[in-house]
Structure formats: structure tokens, C-alpha cells
Amino acid sequence: MPERTNDFGHYGAQGIKGSEAVARQLDNLAGYITTPITARRGLLARLNYLTRSNHARQAARAAGLTVTDRTIKAWLTGKRRPSRASLEQIETTYRTVRRQNVARYLLRRLNNGGGTRVEIHPFNQSQVDGRFQRVLKYRSLNIRQWDTIIRAWAAKDTGALDNAWVDAIVDLGSQWGQYEYVSAVGFAA
Structure with missing residues (x-):
């Protein structure tokens, strides 16, 4: 079983934590007021x-x-x-x-009908030397229970959100550690 990533980007990989990508998508779904507050x-x-x-x-x-x-x-x-x-x-x-x-x-909405399908796009390896590149592919996963993810997002608890994301992607099997950092995560509610 892989361990959590400690030194992401050491060889030039580019991406963000999956939990941060999930938070961004949830923010998009929240539908904030788009007019700037300065107006x-x-x-x-x-x-x-x-x-x-x-x-x-x-x-x-x-x-x-x-x-x-x-x-x-x-x-x-x-x-x-x-x-x-x-x-x-x-x-x-x-x-x-x-x-x-x-x-x-x-x-x-996300728990309805047995969960929601999440698309996981791997991190960018274009700047990584060929001998250090991994074979990564687009993956999808059905997250059935969103309770801990939503609770952590609503509380702005990034640590709990990161742990909840890792708990969800463990369902990818032995390669889950390759998707702790991603280029994008997509889902709809």
C-alpha cells in the first residue's frame, strides 16, 4: 500500500492536492455571487x-x-x-x-442514488525527466458517502478535507497514492 506523498514536485511534476481540487469544484457548485465586492x-x-x-x-x-x-x-x-x-x-x-x-x-445531491461519479485527471508530468515519469491515466471513481468531505469543506478544515479525500481515493486500489495530487477533479451535483 502506498504512503502519502511527502515531496511532491521534486522531479518537476505539477499539480494540486486532490482535496484542494475537490474544494474548488464544491466552491463552483456553491454558486457564489460573481459581481466583485468592490462594486x-x-x-x-x-x-x-x-x-x-x-x-x-x-x-x-x-x-x-x-x-x-x-x-x-x-x-x-x-x-x-x-x-x-x-x-x-x-x-x-x-x-x-x-x-x-x-x-x-x-x-x-451528491449522496443521492448511491453516490456521485468523480473524474480524476492525473498531475502534469511534462516537465519530469522521462526516466522518472510514471504511467498515469485518467480515472473515475464513485464516491458513495460525501458526509466527511462536505462537512470538512463547509468548516474550511483543509486537514480534515485532505484526510477525507484520501479515504475516498483508497477505493482506487493499490495505485491510490498516484492520485493524491491531480491536475483536476470533476463532478456535478
Whole structure:
């Protein structure tokens, strides 16, 4: 059984951790607001999302939004403009709350019908000397239980997400270690 990769890229291979690729795909599926927060429309959309109900305001406070209701009202009416630090805080809080809200939906969709087929594209070896290259191919895998992956993604726990990804790819058999780092991971919900 292979061990975890300790020195990826030593011979010139290029790629990202599979767990990071999964997180990126889940972020794409989460459907964040695409208008930048620096634009008035993007700021208003995020603030409305975070303050539309008492439950949303509580979730925003729990996720780290520390400004007062008076300040938020001034931002919404356009009387004041948030500082750069406040914009970063709003964006971080928005993404955290959005992840938590979408996690239940994604979990239900990804676990539906016995799991979801995941396409795993191997890392790029074009810069690796021929004598050190491995024979890698595109693989697909049906992940039946997404609970730990989604929970780790929603909590932004990269360590737990990495462990959950490795637990999932062990089903590839003895070659699972070759797919700890990838160029892309694809799936749909």
C-alpha cells in the first residue's frame, strides 16, 4: 500500500492536492455571487444575503461579522463605504455562511442514488525527466458517502478535507497514492 506523498514536485511534476481540487469544484457548485465586492452591486448583494433575516444575521455574527447593525444600515443606504478590511471581513463571512447554507443541499445531491461519479485527471508530468515519469491515466471513481468531505469543506478544515479525500481515493486500489495530487477533479451535483 502506498504512503502519502511527502515531496511532491521534486522531479518537476505539477499539480494540486486532490482535496484542494475537490474544494474548488464544491466552491463552483456553491454558486457564489460573481459581481466583485468592490462594486456597489456586489457589496449590496452580499450584505442583503447576510442580513435578510434574523437567522441570516445570527449566522453572519457567528461566522465573524463584527460590525454593528447601524454600520451595516449606513453601508446599505450608501451613506458610508466600508474600509478594505471590512470588505475582506464581509467577503469571508459571506463565503462561510454560503458554504454552510449550501452544504446540506450538496450533501443530499451528491449522496443521492448511491453516490456521485468523480473524474480524476492525473498531475502534469511534462516537465519530469522521462526516466522518472510514471504511467498515469485518467480515472473515475464513485464516491458513495460525501458526509466527511462536505462537512470538512463547509468548516474550511483543509486537514480534515485532505484526510477525507484520501479515504475516498483508497477505493482506487493499490495505485491510490498516484492520485493524491491531480491536475483536476470533476463532478456535478
